[in-house]
Amino acid sequence: MAWGRRTDIPADIRLSFVRSLYGNRATLWFGMLAHVVACAAIYLKTGNDAFIVFAVIFTFIALARLFDMGRFDRALLSSPSHVQINRWEFRYLIGAAAVCTALGMMCFYSTYVVRDSFAELASLSILLASVVSIVGRNYASRSAVIVMSVCSLVPVLAGFVLAGSAFHMIIGFLLIPYFLSNIQMANGLREFLFAAVMRRRELAVVAGRFDAALNNMPQGLIMFDGEGKLVVVNNEAVSLLKISPGTDLAGRSLQTVLRYSSLHGLFPRSKLKNIRRLIDDLLSGRRERDLFQFSDGRYIEFSCNQRQDAGAVLIFEDVTHRVEAEAQIQHMARYDGLTGLPNRVHFESLVKSLIARRAHGRRMALVVLDINDFKHVNDTLGHHVGDQLLRKLAERLAEMDPMRFIPSRFGGDEFVIFVPDAGSEIQIDSVMDHLLSAVSGTYQLSDHSVEVDVNAGVALAPAAQFDLQSLHIMADLALYEAKGSEGRNWAMFEEAMDIRYRSRQRLKNDLRGAIASGSLKVVYQPIVSAQSLRIVSCEALSRWDHPHLGPISPADYIPLAEEMGIITEITRFMLEKACIDCRDWGGRIGVSVNLSAIDLKNSDITDIIAVALRNSGLPTNLLEVEVTESAIISDRNKTSIVLQQLKNAGINVALDDFGTGYSSLSYLNTLPLTKVKMDRSFVCDITEDRRSLMLLRGVTQLSHEMGLGVTVEGVETQEQLALIRGAAGADLVQGYLLGAPMPAQAISALIDKSFPLKQSAQRQAAL
Template sequence: MLEKLYQCIIIDHDYRLVLLAAVICAFSCFTAINLQQHTAGSQKQYRNRWLILTGIAAGIGVWATHFVAMLAYDAGSPKSYDLLPTLASILIAIILMGAGFAIYTNRENKLSLHVAAWVMGLGIGAMHYTGMSGLHIWGAFSYDMTWAISALIIGIIGCTGTLLCLERLRGVKGQVWAAVCLTLAICGLHFTAMTALTVTPDPTVSQTEGTVSDGVLLVAVTLATFMVLASALATGIVDKHLADRRTVEARRLRNLANAAMEGIVLLDGKGAVVDANHSFLGLCGRHLEPLRGMPFTVCFQRLEFDPDRRSAWFVNDAILIGANEKEIPTEIFFRPVQDRIGAQMVAIVRDIRERRAAEQQINFLAHHDSITGVANRAVFQKQLEHAVSKGSSGRHAPKKHALYFVDIDDFKELNARLGHAAGDAALKEVAERLKKVVGDQGLVARLSADQFCILHDGVEHNDDADTFALALKTALVAPFPVADKPVSLTASIGIAMHPNDAQDPEVLLLRAEIAMKRAKLEGRGKYCFFEPVIDEKLEERRALKQDLLQALGRHELYLQYQPQYHAHSRKLSGFEVLLRWRHPEKGLISPGEFIPMAEETGVINEISIWMMNEACRAAKTWPASLGLAVNMSPIQFEQDGLVEIIGRIVRRHGLTPDRLELEITESILIADEHRALRILKKLKEAGMRLAMDDFGTGYSSLSYLQTFPFDKIKIDRSFVMQMDDDSHSVGIVRGVIGLAHGLGIPVLAEGVETEAQLALLQDMGCDEVQGFLLGRPERIEDYADQITALEQHAEQTA
């Protein structure tokens, strides 16, 4: 078989024309591959144009190779060609080769590559056999199908190799190997197919009139080759078109540069202006043409440009001379550029006026309170330290200062009632009034949400400080509108004198605060001077706080239980658990004294968990009809995972959640209403009961009843205990019971101490009662008989 292939190529063909055909094939294949690479890298809107050029180059290359090789073929008799099959063959080559490259270029998966190779291989074969159908020789044609099919396989394999080279290799190397594979595919298919051909001389077969001779075909092939060269020329034309597009793109980039907020200036090696965007021209108030060629530094004050510098550098504070000689602070980034003719450096000019203003604002905020505009804590402490040190370092008697610690009374309630915006407006008004009184005689500062401090210079006597404090008090009490409502504020003021009360600034501030707390205890709108006895009492309180932190670990805390009864039957309904502290030295400490301390120190969370564990451990031994009421602190509602903690305690001791009743005071809701209501809903969803404690003592209890469905309302003892002598209290209690029953909420009255009070409550329809009349707070063991009797009664009833 190889002998037949050898005979076909070497003996039956003119080797010179065979080499020519191979050269034409290789040239056209490389051109087609190059065009395909342009196709792959072009934008989608231009891809079809490149595909057409690729198809033309590849198709003509295949066709020219075939017919040059046919000119080299010596069949032993004259030959000619039909025009139509000859023209059809070139169209088939162009269409199928173009289709193959299109499938490959737009491939979506690996199968597309093989489909493209089959289309291209079959295209070469179709062109060959279409061209052969137009060949006329004085003889009869016959084909060896083995060789014919082998030719198609060689063409498909060669095209597959071509596309795989394009897929896996990059650059010129990929183009060369792809062109080699395509050349082998075309030449291999042609000469293998020609080996399959056998021509049997037959004098009876003659050439048909109107056919193409070898000479005509030679001209046609020459034209075809020229068209291949023309396709390369077309590539240049397209490249020119792309260059135009790049010009358009450059114009677009310039427009983008003009749209930039920063000024952009291109400079030559000597620092002269080559080009500039609109932002820079607008900033300096100049036109581009007069500015071109001028030194960049003429637009600035005392700016130096280093022409020998080839790396990037930065100028932090450059003053640009703008229109009307306006001085504009800027910062400049210099960077080298390599891709612009005539430009070697780019300067990016940034207007920093807004940043300077922001920095000034930040500097102001660093030293002043953001809401009121007075000095903040940091500035006040520095001024206080300076005043104390300066007053203590003179040769003569130390210069005296008065320090006023001002705390706005009931400011949290004002915030809750009118909103934070109104609260801020009130603070601004307070600050303005304080500054007006102080004038240039001192410094006003805001230390915290509702606390101000005033450092008053040149105070000779306590009488002067007294007069000044009275002026402050008078200035604050005058009403002013907030949120379209008249507001009148009072303040508790503490006064400490330097150097009499303290010579250390921190101690002086602390003692002014101590005096303020003493004034607050005496009532609203008071002022008080520091006295050592006040400090002693506060020291005792601080010591008691420290003891409270260790009280739980020392087992000094214990629980008492006050029974609750059904009002009409006097049947035991449950217990309210109460916390007690027996101090080892001071004895029993009132809950009203140590509970606020526990909340201030945060130990209330740890104590509350212990308290609930102990109470639930006791309650699990009671009959199921008895409930357990536990008071909740506002601090607990700031604790993350409160609902999960309570749930775990209840489950640990085997209680059903509905036996646990959590008593909520209005202060919990005032602190953070949205967070509190969200937690209350989760507790209720967990099955626990919720009671509104001390109902009627606040100002917004009715709104909370509307917002959240409580399971019980507890009337505060202050109303119940006055029912014997005060008809107004009777009316309030009766109204609360009627309101609650109208909402479907049961009522418990606290502080029942007389039979007359109980009778009145029974007559009003009160549901439950508790108080000294029926049972005092005791240890749970003291009520063991009542619990046992209730349990036995329940068993007998069952």
């Protein structure tokens, strides 16, 4: 990299060097005049029109460079970057190289083409005269010196060599050391000036740093000489002692400074002796540190360090903020910083204190409350809006009767409320209705109006048996139960909840073990051509036979796997097994595998699919992945990218359960799909309700017009099948009529067979 473009050099220094290139415009005018006059003289001597062209070229280049220099003057370079400086240096380099190239070419033309002694002498003289400016004007840029020297020397040297005369060659090669010496002189001059500038800057930086350090100290500093006179006073000392800025304190005594401060109200005159005695004790070394309160309520802490030259350095600072901070720390240790409610530790102490004052036998309640879809507020409106919501909800809690409700925030959107007098289980209903109605409803947050619902879990206990930790666990379990139930936003803890929770945790552990041991199985449900009634593909479905509980429904363990974050392990197993089984079917039918929302967020899912295909040797066109609308909506942009990568690889992409979401039609146009699978809700009543059939046919036609295949799920009767084949126009059908999920070996036996259609169903399709 050229010296002029080194980014380790400060940008402002580089700018000053580049600015020198653009300075002294008079030399450009003189240079242009000299070049034009030389061209005119040679033209008059030789009569060769080429030198008129050279004169025009020199004039054009000079005017272009002057125009560019004007643009440089107008450029805003108060805080330039290296990129900006590089650009302007490069622009200068182009103009300088153009001039030198034109000079060199004129010498080449005079020597090799014209072969006139005057032309040679005049062009070489004007070039050598111009070379002087390479050092004098362009030393600031190493690139400019080298490029200009090369652009000047190469054409001249070529002209002398091609002239054929030995003397010409000698003169030409003698120019090389001349140009090299110019380059070395320019380098030496540039490095010398740079070193001088940097040394000057370093001295200024050191002095500036010392001054900045001294005057930006948070403490006041006064340095005394051996006679007790002030020699150094920083700005903070002047401010703390209420001395007017600009007052010259050098050589003054401490008594004079203290008297001046007393006159300006820093402390009453009656305390002048006490302060003087306090500081004298510090300066003499009898004390190392002391604290004094001034009239305005500030606390100033003094300390002193002895110097080797019998002087001393007195350091003092305003510690009022520290005292206030200590009080604030005490508050922060007890209260939540965002909402101002008691935190976990202080809440526990409050509860214990209240329990100790209550009569035994009275029922108390602990309520755990959180906000529904609080993450959605953070994700869509921003965390600052989420913080506003937490603060406003806390304000509503704090406004409730403090004798009935003791609220706290434990973190996130979890609020814990202690109800000292909850009454009976019947009365708790009214208590909870009052509590939830107070915090639910519309919140105005910045420019957004947010409707907030909350869930709560409640645990009751007599005062004598009230254990905060245990009841918190119970209330958490009740909250979890409330989130999973419909039509009710709070729940009371019951023992059955604990049993269900423990069973769920055991099921999670067993599921993890089943995945690790490969105990899950894969079955396949046929997907049949609506016209030929032959199997064209199969949907791979997972099954789990628990060693003690028997078959577990996928509707139960798949959500568990998603909650545990191990769903991708199931997907990996399904892909590997489905690809191998499909390969063993001889490539006559395909296979489809479901992807969850978590799979689509996993950046490794495309690699997982690629590994399964590679290990099995299955062609990509025989694999289809199915995604649901709920999986897409969680992160539509990332989902689109993943699905597009799969489609580009030749893998089919199907939208499963189509029609169950509120915006499914928009996905047909925006997502890289190859097929839609109509949900069974389209099929269940098409034999009785003509409108359902028309809807199914309309969506099928719309999908076909967009180039998408259509599979109809949930076909369970011959009549439904006949209508789908005849009136709906679907491509593929799937359902228990055409086969329940079965092992891979059973699929092999059905590949070449057609499913029969009853005569009554055929007649209904014809009608």
